[in-house]
Amino acid sequence: AQKITQTQPGMFVQEKEAVTLDCTYDTSDPSYGLFWYKQPSSGEMIFLIYQGSYDQQNATEGRYSLNFQKARKSANLVISASQLGDSAMYFCAMRVLLGYSTLTFGKGTMLLVSP
Amino acid sequence: DSGVTQTPKHLITATGQRVTLRCSPRSGDLSVYWYQQSLDQGLQFLIHYYNGEERAKGNILERFSAQQFPDLHSELNLSSLELGDSALYFCASSPTGTGAGANVLTFGAGSRLTVL
Numbered sequence: 253a254q255k256i257t258q259t260q261p262g263m264f265v266q267e268k269e270a271v272t273l274d275c276t277y278d279t280s281d282p283s284y285g286l287f288w289y290k291q292p293s294s295g296e297m298i299f300l301i302y303q304g305s306y307d308q309q310n311a312t313e314g315r316y317s318l319n320f321q322k323a324r325k326s327a328n329l330v331i332s333a334s335q336l337g338d339s340a341m342y343f344c345a346m347r348v349l350l351g352y353s354t355l356t357f358g359k360g361t362m363l364l365v366s367p
Numbered sequence: 368d369s370g371v372t373q374t375p376k377h378l379i380t381a382t383g384q385r386v387t388l389r390c391s392p393r394s395g396d397l398s399v400y401w402y403q404q405s406l407d408q409g410l411q412f413l414i415h416y417y418n419g420e421e422r423a424k425g426n427i428l429e430r431f432s433a434q435q436f437p438d439l440h441s442e443l444n445l446s447s448l449e450l451g452d453s454a455l456y457f458c459a460s461s462p463t464g465t466g467a468g469a470n471v472l473t474f475g476a477g478s479r480l481t482v483l
Binding site for chain 2: 285287289294295296297298299302304343347349352353354355356357359360
């Protein structure tokens, strides 16, 4: 079974600063994907970034990057140059890439960006 | 707009009632997933359909059922509703094939169910 742990219930950051949201995972499968989703107060789930377990380089998507440390089983999200619109709940998730697997989510981290 | 359409957006009903939530996946996506998000349980996987066939079941109650139709839209039926069923219900879809894009689930905006 897969497990995702997000130990930070809430994080505060000032506008224009960088912030790291922590995520650790546990799985015995060698082929898996790691995901980050954003949920603003409006409720929708927005996909941010994906990292495959065999990808050699850390994934980046604009201001988002995923700091993947396979040996530590961590997949931290780094948001550079925070904006007020980044205030939201952030979920880390993983999925085994074999068969008909589904996403397993962590409990989320609430990020608040202040002016 | 994610391309995944869920209706209704909001639904208020009474205990004991039955409701149906509807989902249209992104064009071309054969997989549909249902998730429940509640304050105490977080995001819980309910069920997965692929091209009309059930592929995986999660923490779905016996009072809940789902199906995926030939046109690939899906419906989640919730019956004998209880106060604890109040939650945000998400539908997500994903494409087939290989590559990073095939692994990503795209979520709809959700259907917020309130049971009074």
